[in-house]
Amino acid sequence: MIDTPGMRELGIVSADLDKSSSDIEEFAQRCKFSDYRHENESKCAVREAIENGLIDIDRLESYKKLQK
Numbered sequence: 001m002i003d004t005p006g007m008r009e010l011g012i013v014s015a016d017l018d019k020s021s022s023d024i025e026e027f028a029q030r031c032k033f034s035d036y037r038h039e040n041e042s043k044c045a046v047r048e049a050i051e052n053g054l055i056d057i058d059r060l061e062s063y064k065k066l067q068k
């Protein structure tokens with residue numbers, strides 16, 4: 001699947017929600033912090049993935065909701 005910003009705006013992301021937590025979880029497991037916030041820690045694997053465009057910030061928000 002080709003992931004472009006244009007497709008995101010068309011709502012493809014919502015169809016993608018089911019797997020969203022699992023790929024974040026992959027990064028979260030690599031992260032040395034396990035508080036599930038992944039907000040301001042340097043060397044946070046999840047932040048790094050977001051900065052590299054590997055995961056969407058919205059996905060992190062959904063993921064954090066699931067942790068509660």
Ligand SMILES: [Zn+2]
Pocket residue numbers: 028031032033037038039041044045046047
């Ligand atoms: Zn983290």
